[in-house]
Amino acid sequence: MTASPTPEEWRRLLETVVRYKKLGCWQWMENEDYFAVTNPDTGEVGYCVVLGAGGMNFGFNVYIGSDANLFLQEITDSMGVLNDDQQELSLNTNAISLTFEDRSELDKEDLRILREQGLKFRGSQQWPLFRSYEPGRSPWSLNSQQVGFLTIALEQGIHVAERFREDRELYFEHDEADNGFGEKRLHRVPQKTDHGIEWRDEWLPWRTKGQLIEPYVYPDEVKLQSLKKLKKSKETWEADFDYAVIAIGDTREERPYYPRLCLWVNKGNSMIMDVKLGQEADCRELFVQQLIRLLEKVNYKPAKIEVGSNKAFLALQDSAERLAIPIRVNPHLEALLEAKYAIEDRL
Incomplete structure (x- = not known):
């Protein structure tokens, strides 16, 4: 059975959430300004999206799994295979999510976690809600590993957002396309040293071969x-x-x-x-x-x-x-x- 987060893990995540919310990076970052982060504990790559540029739904999503980049390509491509099937897209999401909601959207367990950390929020879309999304499954509470990865991704998200605010051409400098933008995406990669974890930049091609749903071949x-x-x-x-x-x-x-x-x-x-x-x-x-x-x-x-x-x-x-x-x-x-x-x- 997957371990539940400890109070210390919740504390670190919520402290990072408060910093992220105060930064308000959705004011200068669009949904398309996504980037990748490698989990130093597992090596898994998460694709991170700042939510809120439209002024309605604020938060931060980390898309995970082997098809995470293809899933993001699908939801940002007007000609995608599933572009006309919102239920299919929604229920095939594989992500760790933070959204800021009204208090009424949080259940008793959500409120208990905030209360035990001595946190209280006021107003509409101010309360942090954490959820895990898996294909074909109902939204669920986070386990210890997910809390840890979301914390790391948010910390790196703050770092990237501050850089992006100072340099709006951050992605364009690594664009190899003749037109369009974002052919390469920033990838924050951890490196373990004697002094702890240090982070470096890598640049990954965004458009990869293949599509989210490939033709099925019956074997017989x-x-x-x-x-x-x-x-x-x-x-x-x-x-x-x-x-x-x-x-x-x-x-x-x-x-x-x-x-x-x-x-x-x-x-x-x-x-x-x-x-x-x-x-x-x-x-x-x-x-x-x-x-x-x-x-x-x-x-x-x-x-x-x-x-x-x-x-x-x-x-x-x-x-x-x-x-x-x-x-x-x-x-x-x-x-x-x-x-x-x-x-x-x-x-």
Whole structure:
């Protein structure tokens, strides 16, 4: 079980939060002025974003995980795969977050931590709220390691913000692009010495190859080749997968998760062909397996498949091509949406 933060760890974090809030760096830093910090304890790289430039939501996010930079590219790219799917983006966030909220947004545990540290705040959007975000999971309280990394990231955030205030061209000086900006991002890297940890600058390429959601490749080529020979019908099948609207598990000991709802519907008669609830956020394998089992069950192929989202298209594209089934994206699938709403009403 992951350790809970100690009072001393909370004290250091909250002292840093007070300094960060007093600095008010959102007055001169935009959401796009992100930077990276390496955790000296684990070697993990976090991508840090100052929140509040729009004058509404103030705070600081540290995006973590192997796809953190791709996730940030996705949410800042107007042509991203998930740019039309805010629920998918929100529930796939992997981050440690500080936001400044109204007191009513904090729960009893949040208030207890502040009270034990002798802290009290007044006014709207003045109370610090700390949360962990993981794909497919409900927001959760921070553990000891997360508190430690957020503290370090905020300390480095203050350092970067002060430099940025003095030199607004900080990122432009390391721009290798002919146009645009921010092709390289500041990366604060720790180095352990006899005198403690010293920090140095590195500059990382921001735009990396690949995308947040890659096409899924079903591993059983023999199975697909066999099913490719099935006779083609005139039917159109509709399909998609989303997070269900209801979280499962709601106790202090168990972090709730949002199951994946994987749904297949016959467009002609609106009949539900198959529905599955999956616990894993990455449900592409389950989704493709549904198609395989449907083909085996009915013993024929649809004339085409219509999917409701880009993510579903990327999950099925390779398999559909190898099965010789045309596939396209159609965000307005009436039969599928009606079935989805009916299922969610029963959850």
